[in-house]
Amino acid sequence: MKKKDRQQKVVDEVSINRQVSSSFLSEKLNVSEDTIRRDIKELDKKGLLTKVHGGAISTMQKLYHYNEDVIYKREEKVLIAKKAITLVEDGMVIIMSGGTTNLMLAKLLPKNLKATIYTYSLPIAMQLAEHPTVETIFIGGRIQRNSMVTTGIDVIQYLSNITANLCFIGVSGFSLEQGITGEGYEVALVKKAMISSSERNVYLSTSNKLNIRLNYDICSLKEIDIAITDLDVQDPILKPYVDAGVMLI
Amino acid sequence: MKKKDRQQKVVDEVSINRQVSSSFLSEKLNVSEDTIRRDIKELDKKGLLTKVHGGAISTMQKLYHYNEDVIYKREEKVLIAKKAITLVEDGMVIIMSGGTTNLMLAKLLPKNLKATIYTYSLPIAMQLAEHPTVETIFIGGRIQRNSMVTTGIDVIQYLSNITANLCFIGVSGFSLEQGITGEGYEVALVKKAMISSSERNVYLSTSNKLNIRLNYDICSLKEIDIAITDLDVQDPILKPYVDAGVMLI
């Protein structure tokens, strides 16, 4: 039997029986216990069952598998996320916009962090839902297909009733002339509303977004509380921004 | 170079250049054009780039991969979804609860269907967001970790402002004595609100949920507009339900 078919049967058996042992599966599927142990290890990693001593138990299955490997400039985003985490404290109310840098931040939050996080992005919410102690609140509204976020007056109105301690904005365009800019008009409106509803705003920008001007204004240079990039603060590329008064990490 | 690493570079090159040719990648990565063509074909299928004649172009990347293969009783859910689709018409306002049967329904909706669909489930919303012509509205609120749905007074209040033509409810327990029942109190409350906000309610139940009574009432037998199972309507297992007056497909 093919590995894939066998693993399917492993998952089915665990769904039916709630708990199975490696030796039971080994006999049932006619392969060695070591093969079953490897299967269980791999399926646990994929979130399809939970490995326990001697076998596996049923789990809330993760229907979606997070293709993190293919995120463009993944290492840079990990670096930015780690810098951003230093600003997060227990008890905070946080707003998060969308994008893959924020997704990485959501993934890397400390597993004991107790905070409330508002977001309008489906992938961010999916990721935050896996966090054991963060309370995730999704801002409802019409889903914009390409960006997987909600937009519209419902979102902006909802945001006007919140005051967040901290807000993380994923950045698409960042330039000296224009400050933070973005691509979609409706997303720009929502990001502006997020910014207005927060005490402190943090802009997450990979270096390839620097010196890029897009079509819609989000925030001027002077209004930036903190900006985080993957570059070292002493990097010459950042010097004009530092000289212009931007608080950079 | 390993296949996985090579494909990572393919995705990166497409992200950088927006458009690349097979011959360009073949030279750059030092493999044959046929290998690149196979890579591009596979990555397009995964939603990480778009294959075009002569090469590939950048696309909005699907960060999440949908593990459909491992859905328990997948074929039965496909059957139920196909039955449910016959009730759907252009111009309808629809409400969808959560669960893997509804997920299958969301996936199999006709690609030219023009409807508005409300949902409180993150996976359902992710799936619907891929539909080219369906308008998806997410009902915001606090995310419940295990079930990946929103619950709370916000959701119920929002639902009270809607009248949907049709509502699809995923079923966990279905019995003669108790009708439709569920596991979580908060989810049961929301499902009740969904039912109240809809002209017609359709209950999607795999056969393994029949003759199961769970802790929280959702809907009595008499109140069921339509129930869909994977069984043939003439199946003896369904006879008591038919005799009790349940409208079954």
Added chain:
DNA sequence: AAATATATTGCAATTTTTTGCAGTTTTTTT
């Protein structure tokens, strides 16, 4: 603490997947 059960690691044999190529088909360009 000792015995038993389970898990992990390294390795060789086996199985499966991937690759490059040739021939053919399809699509695009001239």
Added chain:
DNA sequence: AAAAAAACTGCAAAAAATTGCAATATATTT
């Protein structure tokens, strides 16, 4: 319509992954 470019299929060789086993380590039971 014809020529050129690109795509697809089948196949054999090469590469990679998987499997079962033995030895060792760790966890659980007695």
